[in-house]
Amino acid sequence: MLGLGVRSVVRTVCAKSALRWYYLKQLAVTTQCNSLVQLNAFREKYTNASKYKGGKLAGQRQKAIESEKERSAPDDDELIDESDNRSELIEDREYDTVASTAMHVTKQILNVQHVVIIQPYIKWGPRKNPTKPELLLQEAEALVRSLPRWHIELTMKVPVETLDKRQLFGTGKLEELKSIIQTRQESGTQLTCVFISKGTLTYAQKQTLEQTFRLPVMDRYSVVVQILRLHAVSMEAKLQVALAELPYIWSQVKDQEGPSKGSGGRIFLSDSQRQMLQLRERKLRNELTTIRSHRELLRNRRRQKNFPVVAVVGYTNAGKTSLIKALTEEQSLQPRDQLFATLDVTAHAGLLPCKLEVLYMDTVGFMADIPTGLIECFVATLEDAMLADVIVHVQDMAHENCTEQRAHVERTLGKLMHNGERPLDPERVINVGNKIDLVPDPSTLSFECNDDHRRLHLISSRTLVGVHELLLEVERRVLKVTGRQRIVMRVPMGGQEVAWLYKNAAVTETAADPDNAERLLVSVVITEAKLQQFRHLFIRKRS
Ligand SMILES: Nc1nc2c(ncn2[C@@H]2O[C@H](COP(=O)(O)OP(=O)(O)OP(=O)(O)O)[C@@H](O)[C@H]2O)c(=O)[nH]1
């Protein structure tokens, strides 16, 4: 009868004869190659940036990847086709004219801009922002720095009673700001636009400010749209950005036509332009629905294949992409010191210490004070993340506003989960404190916390401090949440059982059984369901 040995740790087997030693060595090499080949084939398939190169086994890997590709040819329909219709939607001149009037967003994102940043903040009262004005200004500066040829020439923090006043600032303050800007210009500083760091400005506010400063005025919405346009790589991201622009344009039109009509502004939308916008919105939604059904297909296929999924989420620039790079050693990943550098949810293959393959999902960063209309379109891309088995929440410990950032992400995640099909179980979340290499005394960070789920895992994705320990924690959670276990099975050498295990579980090690030359010890990570299936197929059959 077939023996089923269940042990929690992988046993080391000492070979007695030289022949057996050779045999074991061969097995070890095969297992290692299998893991590499599996990982690379897996990477190739689910990793968008999959230009994995080099290494001693590069030739072998390539061959394995090619044969894997041939084997899995039917999966090619996973590719989202970039049809002409979609390109036409992105390259639409008539739309560009309307967008540049409403948002001062142009196709020439890469043009040089000399920017004045004004950060309004409510000084007291219930609507006071809990974040300090200095930090709000820093975030506004980081947004501008995310655009390559935009230069910050002047920054100002301005206290206001409310953000809803028709001209935003009091008359005296407005004159003061105008005079500061004029003085700068007279002293030879070139200024090309003013960025008011407020979610959205009403049409009336924008008109008044533009007339006063005699410069184009932008708000957070329009600056973020510029960044999103620049960083959108995939067709899905481009269509999402295009859709995200429309609510803003409509809100400007509504403001202008409402009871508090903009001061002397011309009507900037003709009837045909309105129809064009409505049609555009319909087309964008249709295209995105098609793309999302592809995404759904892909997700189901992943589920069928039973890969555990780990979503990496967090505030923008916290180091999500860097952490995935550290965990997977995938060299093609390019972290950038820019806000919203990642706009697509991408999957990256990695191996846990027990050699179980997992998919890490890189996601779009969160940011406070971004109008809901703008993030709404991106929320759909977070769906994948929300359905992950484990969620890693990365926090930038070197950022002064770390606590607020964490609270913002937790609030948003909570809302997303509430709407979603899978509630946020604390067991699924791992809190990671990143960038500790930038913190002078990291020991002050590890807050006392008895609750294991709230524990902060301190790491540096740059120096790799703490990354291995984090990997072990990811493994622990993945095994627990997905109901997998690590066991060693004793199976007949060369039998069907071995092939079955390779297909249906993650084989992490194989070794000859020192007590029985006809048996093989196979270490696997396996789900309860598959274990039952194994028992049913092989054990019952024989007994
Ligand atoms: N010193 C230090 N810098 C880090 C660390 N992790 C990330 N960075 C830097 O922080 C910046 C942002 O890193 P990313 O990994 O792109 O951050 P992200 O969260 O993916 O950002 P978005 O995709 O824009 O939301 C880059 O310049 C990284 O090199 C770290 O542990 N230490």
Ligand SMILES: [Mg+2]
């Ligand atoms: Mg990123």
